[in-house]
Amino acid sequence: MSSTNTVTDEKPRGSADLSWLMRLLVFIEKAGNKLPHPFWLFLSLAVIVMILSAVFSAVGLSAVNPATDETVTVTNLFSTESLREIVAGATTNFVTFPPLGLVLIVLIGVAVAEQSGLIPAMLRGTIAGASPKWITFIVALAGTAASIASDASYMIMIPLGGLAFKAVGRNPLLGCLVAYAATSGGYSAAPMVNSLDTILGGLSTSAAQIIDSEYTVSPVANFYFNFVSMFVVAVAVTLVTELVLSKRADQIELDEPDENDPDDFGVKMALDANEKRGMVFAIISIVACAAILFFLALPADSFLRDEAGGFGPESGLMAGIAAIIGFGFFIVGIVYGYATGTIRKTADIPDMMAKGLLPFVPVIVLFFAASQFLALFKMSSLGEILAIRGAEFFGSLNTGSFVILLGGWLLVALGALFLTSGSGLWTLMAPVLVPMFMLLSIAPETTQALYRIGDSTTNIISPMSPYFVVVLGFVQRYKKEAGIGTVLSFTIPLSFAMFVLWGLLFFIWWATGIPWGPGAATHYQMG
Numbered sequence: 001m002s003s004t005n006t007v008t009d010e011k012p013r014g015s016a017d018l019s020w021l022m023r024l025l026v027f028i029e030k031a032g033n034k035l036p037h038p039f040w041l042f043l044s045l046a047v048i049v050m051i052l053s054a055v056f057s058a059v060g061l062s063a064v065n066p067a068t069d070e071t072v073t074v075t076n077l078f079s080t081e082s083l084r085e086i087v088a089g090a091t092t093n094f095v096t097f098p099p100l101g102l103v104l105i106v107l108i109g110v111a112v113a114e115q116s117g118l119i120p121a122m123l124r125g126t127i128a129g130a131s132p133k134w135i136t137f138i139v140a141l142a143g144t145a146a147s148i149a150s151d152a153s154y155m156i157m158i159p160l161g162g163l164a165f166k167a168v169g170r171n172p173l174l175g176c177l178v179a180y181a182a183t184s185g186g187y188s189a190a191p192m193v194n195s196l197d198t199i200l201g202g203l204s205t206s207a208a209q210i211i212d213s214e215y216t217v218s219p220v221a222n223f224y225f226n227f228v229s230m231f232v233v234a235v236a237v238t239l240v241t242e243l244v245l246s247k248r249a250d251q252i253e254l255d256e257p258d259e260n261d262p263d264d265f266g267v268k269m270a271l272d273a274n275e276k277r278g279m280v281f282a283i284i285s286i287v288a289c290a291a292i293l294f295f296l297a298l299p300a301d302s303f304l305r306d307e308a309g310g311f312g313p314e315s316g317l318m319a320g321i322a323a324i325i326g327f328g329f330f331i332v333g334i335v336y337g338y339a340t341g342t343i344r345k346t347a348d349i350p351d352m353m354a355k356g357l358l359p360f361v362p363v364i365v366l367f368f369a370a371s372q373f374l375a376l377f378k379m380s381s382l383g384e385i386l387a388i389r390g391a392e393f394f395g396s397l398n399t400g401s402f403v404i405l406l407g408g409w410l411l412v413a414l415g416a417l418f419l420t421s422g423s424g425l426w427t428l429m430a431p432v433l434v435p436m437f438m439l440l441s442i443a444p445e446t447t448q449a450l451y452r453i454g455d456s457t458t459n460i461i462s463p464m465s466p467y468f469v470v471v472l473g474f475v476q477r478y479k480k481e482a483g484i485g486t487v488l489s490f491t492i493p494l495s496f497a498m499f500v501l502w503g504l505l506f507f508i509w510w511a512t513g514i515p516w517g518p519g520a521a522t523h524y525q526m527g
Contacts, residue, residue, distance in 0.1 A: 038424045042369035045428075046376050050077040053380035063388040065211070066439060066526065072388065075380050082379065090372060097371035098202030099423070100364070102219060102322045103195050104357075109329030110148065110195070111356020112349060116337030118282055119148060120156050121275045127160055128270045132168035136178060139164055140237040143182025144230045147190045154467045157183045158474050173478045174241070174249040177487065180471040181494040182237050184460045188452035189229035189502075193219050193325050195360075197226075199423045200448055206374055207434035208444040210384050211526075219322050221445040222452065223517035225509060229452075232505050236497040245490055252486075254478050278340035285335040289328050312519050363423065370427045383431040390432070391439035401442060405450055405510070408433055409503060412454030417462045426451055438524045445520040446510060453506055457499040460491045 036044065057076035065072050075082060094100070113119050123142055130138040139161045146153035161179025162172035188196060197219040204217035271279065297304040297317060306315035317324070333352075337343030343352070377383045394404050412429065419425045429451065437447045459465050468487065475482045513522050 038366050038419075039369045042366070042373040042427065046369075046373040049373065049376045049380055049382060052382060053077040056382065061385060063385045065384065065388060072381050072384050074382060074385065077376060077380055085379070086376065089375065093371045093375040094368050097367055098205045099199040100202070100367050100371075102198035102202050103360070103363070106193070106195050106198050106322050106326040106329075107357055107360055108353050109326035109333070111353045112337070113329040113333030115352035115356050116333045116342045117275070117340060118278070118333050118336040121271060121279060121336075123156055124160060125271050125279060127164045130164065132170070135164055135168050135170065136241045137234055137238045139175060139178050140182040140186075140234040141230065143179050144186030144189045144233050145191050146183050147187045147196065148192060148194050153183050154180070154470055158471055162474060162478065171249040171252065171254070173252060173254065173475055173482070174245060174490070176471060176474045176478070177490040177494075178237060178241055180467070181460050181491055181498070182233065184465070184467060185237070185457050185495060185498045186230065186233035187459070188456045189226050189233045191227055191230055193223065193321065196423075197222070198322050200426055200451070203423070203426050203430045204434055204444045204448045206378075207430035208438065210378060210387065210431065210435040211438045215444065217444050217448065218318050218517065218520070220318065221517045221520040222449045224514070225449050225506075225516045226452075229502060229505060232501055233498055236501040237494055240493050240497040244493055248489065252479060255480055274340050278336045281339040282332050282336040285332045289331060293324070318518060366424065370424075374427065374431060377431050384435060386432055387435035387439060390436040394440060401440065402507070404437070404440060405442070405446075405507070408437070408447070409450050409454050412451050413458045413499065416455045416458045425455055439526070441523050441525065443521050443524040445516045446522050449516050450506060453499070453502045457495050457502060461488060461495045
């Protein structure tokens, strides 16, 4: 292969010689780096909300809520009564923050499944032995499904993608980037409920209750859409990879393997006999858990049903879905652990739970700041008034819901370039977008589904993403001189394809009125 087309020649170093796209990404990186840590960002926004509440309360800002016909006025958060309520409610705001309990109860179970080795074995087993003809699709599909392992999915899938491509004689650098794009870009598309579903559902619930105090967004609110999206994202990644990026990868001359730098990243592809035995027991336990759940839900007066005998949002099944899923991971993880020997005594299980929760401690810290910001935003009524005025503005334009959703989609995609924390960005956007769209007859579940697409697909091209650096590190194991430009030359086409095809699926889904998930309608009816 000729070296004239290798990555070493593709990008000059000077900023003056960068393309407009590279200059834009450099700007995004610099602008994003100037943002404070999300913890301080939310606390700063809480202070700003207090100041704005005093200003707008003084000028008499108000709006009429069309859902209740009541006039909403701004509450001055610097008043004696408000300050007393803020101080007294700080603990309650945090403890009752909707995503907090939901996330913890799911993660406790997932932690056992991950630490016992079940989740990594499932992902490796999916890829190992895949046909060369289907390797791109299999890696992409596994990447989208890997979100059940939360952030650990990146450290599992990126090296696995490289090894899988290498095993079938293809460029491992391309395999790393395909795995990264599918894992990050398809993070919101998953075959089962994960921690992100509980976080987004909790935040959407808080935002929806600005308009409707009884409204609840379940963790499974987007389940049907997410499941189908998993295949759409995998197809998008496969098409771009096979039609465009494979030719680009063939032009890259890889470095000679370094005998002092193992090229397997310490990861093995195939499952050994012990792991296969564990997987058999895990599958049996999954079937057993599903059967038990089915028979428990079968009676007409089952505690898993609602008062009407159905499985609506108020039923035991839907209201407790986070606990049920968490417990399922917990049981299956224990079975796999005992079968493979990763769990030898009962004391190992709490240790696994604690170890598995450690990576999420920063998220819990962020929840404290976010819960205070949202509580103050709601208390001030600024969010409700902003939503009402925004709905009035868009309603006066007579543009229709399609244009409004399209604008929200693009707004989220732009925001995700600067703030790559999915929960952090939704914490900022949900209190405005969800109630505003509700007043325009767009259900919170629809707004949340839209957010998933805009947020996930542009993360892979943002230098602000911490995993952008991770994938660059793995790529440099195969090509030391590869840089940001190398990664972007692959991830930009992948991002665009996912953004367009996934967005197309969203609008077709919304237009046909198919429920996003169990009991999750596309439209909201006030009153």
